[in-house]
Amino acid sequence: xxxxxxxxxxxxxxxxxxxxxxxxxxxxxxxxxxxxxxxxxxxxxxxxxxxxxxxxxxxxxxxxxxxxxxxxxxxxxxxxxxxxxxxxxxxxxxxxxxxxxxxxxxxxxxxxxxxxxxxxxxxxxxxxxxxxxxxxxxxxxxxxxxxxxxxxxxxxxxxxxxxxxxxxxxxxxxxxxxxxxxxxxxxxxxxxxxxxxxxxxxxxxxxxxxxxxxxxxxxxxxxxxxxxxxxxxxxxxxxxxxxxxxxxxxxxxxxxxxxxxxxxxxxxxxxxxxxxxxxxxxxxxxxxxxxxxxxxxxxxxxxxxxxxxxxxxxxxxxxxxxxxxxxxxxxxxxxxxxxxxxxxxxxxxxxxxxxxxxxxxxxxxxxxxxxxxxxxxxxxxxxxxxxxxxxxxxxxx
Numbered sequence: 150x151x152x153x154x155x156x157x158x159x160x161x162x163x164x165x166x167x168x169x170x171x172x173x174x175x176x177x178x179x180x181x182x183x184x185x186x187x188x189x190x191x192x193x194x195x196x197x198x199x200x201x202x203x204x205x206x207x208x209x210x211x212x213x214x215x216x217x218x219x220x221x222x223x224x225x226x227x228x229x230x231x232x233x234x235x236x237x238x239x240x241x242x243x244x245x246x247x248x249x250x251x252x253x254x255x256x257x258x259x260x261x262x263x264x265x266x267x268x269x270x271x272x273x274x275x276x277x278x279x280x281x282x283x284x285x286x287x288x289x290x291x292x293x294x295x296x297x298x299x300x301x302x303x304x305x306x307x308x309x310x311x312x313x314x315x316x317x318x319x320x321x322x323x324x325x326x327x328x329x330x331x332x333x334x335x336x337x338x339x340x341x342x343x344x345x346x347x348x349x350x351x352x353x354x355x356x357x358x359x360x361x362x363x364x365x366x367x368x369x370x371x372x373x374x375x376x377x378x379x380x381x382x383x384x385x386x387x388x389x390x391x392x393x394x395x396x397x398x399x400x401x402x403x404x405x406x407x408x409x410x411x412x413x414x415x416x417x418x419x420x421x422x423x424x425x426x427x428x429x430x431x432x433x434x435x436x437x438x439x440x441x442x443x444x445x446x447x448x449x450x451x452x453x454x455x456x457x458x459x460x461x462x463x464x465x466x467x468x469x470x471x472x473x474x475x476x477x478x479x480x481x482x483x484x485x486x487x488x489x490x491x492x493x494x495x496x497x498x499x500x501x502x503x504x505x506x507x508x509x510x511x512x513x514x515x516x517x518x519x520x521x522x523x524x525x526x527x528x529x530x531x532x533x534x535x536x537x538x539x540x541x542x543x544x545x546x
Contacts, residue, residue, distance in 0.1 A: 150235035150545070151175070151228060152538045153220075155213075157239070157279025159271065160185055162212045166220060166227050166234075167538040174534075175227035176220065180212045188212075192219050200225045209275070210282040217286060236291045237283050238541030240331070240533070242272035244296035246322060251299065251540035254280060254292040262294065268322075268379065293541040300334045301327030303371035308468075311379075325383075327375035329357045329479075331533040333365040336478045339529050343516065344473055352469040354462060356492075357531070358482035360388035360431060364458070366465035374468055376461055382418055385461070386454045388431035391421035393457070426450035433481055433488060455491045462492075466499060474525035475501065483530050484511040493526060500524045 150170075156163040162180040167173070178192040183206055190202040190212075200219070206212045220226050220234075228234065239254070243265040252258055259280070265273050284292055309325040310318060317323045333355045340355075341348040349370035356364050362385040365375040376384025376392075386392045394417075403413050424431040427450035429439045439447035466472050477489050486509055493503040500523030508517040510528060518526040 150542060151233050152541045152545075153234050153237045153283075154534045154537045154541070155237060155239050155279050155283060156534075157209060157275050157282075159275040162209065162216065162279060164216055165534045165538075167535070169235075169538065169542045172535060172538070178216065178219070180206065180216060183212045184208055190215055190219065192225065194225050194227045197225055208282075209278040210285055213279070213282040213286055231287070234287065234290060236293060236541045236545035237287060238293045238295055238537040239276065239280050239283070240297070240537060241276045241280075241294045242297045242328065243269035243326065244294070244298050245326070246302070246324075248294075248296050248299050249302035251293055251295040251537075251544060253544050254284075254294050258294055268326075291541075291545045293537075293544050295331060295537040295540050297328045297330045298326045300330035301325075301365070301372045301375050304373060304375070308374045323379055325375070325378040327363070327365065327372065328377045328381050329361070329363045329365075330372075331536040332357045332478060332531040333363075333367070333372070333375070335532050335536045336476045336527075336529040337365075337367045339514070340474050340476045340525075340527050343514075343527055343529075344525065346473070352471055352473045353476060354465050354469070354472055354474070355476045355478065356458065356482055357479045358385075358458075358477065358485075358488070359479035361390070362387045362479070362481070364461050364465065366469050368469050374465060386426070386450075386457050387422045388433075389419050389422045389424045391417045391425070423450050423454065426453060433485060437485075437487055451491070454488075455494075458492050459496065462496065462501075463499065472500075472524050474527055476527045476529050478529050478531040483528060486511070489517070489526075489528070501526065 152167050152169055154165040160183045165177045166175040168175055174195055176194040180190045182188045186205055188204060188206045192200040220228055221230055241262055245261060245265050247261045262273055262277055337353045337355050338348055340353050341351045353367040361381055363375060363377040366373050382390050384392050399413055408416060423436055427436045427447045429436050429447050436447045436450055440451055481488055490508055493501055502519040502522035503517055503526055504519040512530055514529050516525055516527055
């Protein structure tokens with residue numbers, strides 16, 4: 150069976166075709182600027198030249214129709230006919246409390262996804278547009294929803310509840326949900342393999358560090374805590390998100406800056422984080438370069454970033470009562486040598502010691518811990534699409 154993996158954003162569609170006989174990727178692609186003038190489709194069939202198509206597309210259905218046409222194109226396609234696609238796996242950001250695992254999409258599942266629109270307004274609506282577009286164009290195959298929140302649903306109330314009146318949890322389900330679940334799931338399982346231990350006997354701290362960033366504490370095969378909360382705004386300092394702050398700051402700045410609710414949401418999600426602190430960029434590569442050139446604000450931003458991650462490492466080691474390994478993943482975690490080094494610096498009292506020479510690696514699966522480190526330090530490239538493809542295949546057989 151071949152599985153089509155779809156990740157629909159508000160104006161984009163990322164896709165991948167995976168042959169499940171050997172889990173090989175046949176093609177990857179991105180439709181950008183859907184519904185906006187200047188739409189492009191970048192298609193990369195494995196073993197063939199990349200194709201760029203410029204064609205304005207009014208909506209996600211038109212975007213998916215073009216994707217399907219490209220997949221079966223005689224010259225640069227990756228399959229002979231759509232009959233080869235046995236199922237479609239959809240990334241869905243928020244599944245609320247309803248789903249602790251992936252599910253075949255039916256009317257009930259779609260209702261839950263829509264019910265989460267209020268708490269995931271930037272993600273669930275476009276995810277649903279992708280689902281409905283694919284179902285319209287491929288009505289005879291199974292469609293599977295793989296939720297970012299699912300892996301974190303093993304958290305206990307002591308870790309997922311906020312110290313708010315309990316009625317807001319009962320009425321509105323205000324709680325910590327956590328995100329990046331497919332990534333944390335994949336790399337923690339790979340880490341267990343690298344440790345040579347059963348997954349349900351490991352204590353693992355995963356660090357998904359990208360423009361969006363989160364950490365998770367995983368004990369005996371279950372997530373016990375994670376940094377992102379009710380929304381992806383909580384936790385680590387991110388590219389444009391503030392992460393943890395005193396909530397009174399929100400009210401203070403709304404009054405001082407005259408911000409509406411929507412403007413405040415944009416301020417803390419889009420204008421804060423490393424961009425707001427450094428004044429340079431939301432990209433850590435640019436900030437590292439600026440700091441190396443003597444930019445003091447850039448250096449301060451980096452120090453704040455490191456300290457936030459270090460704080461959560463200590464927090465999670467206490468909650469886990471020890472740790473077998475740290476796992477660095479995602480764009481920054483897999484590739485930023487200096488970032489990894491500075492996060493692990495001066496953590497030797499906790500048993501974390503990095504081999505600086507081993508750490509000089511990008512995008513490879515490797516242990517970069519020093520020989521006398523009590524805790525392993527793994528760099529593991531994530532593969533969220535493979536998790537989606539595997540779950541889709543399992544549920545479609």
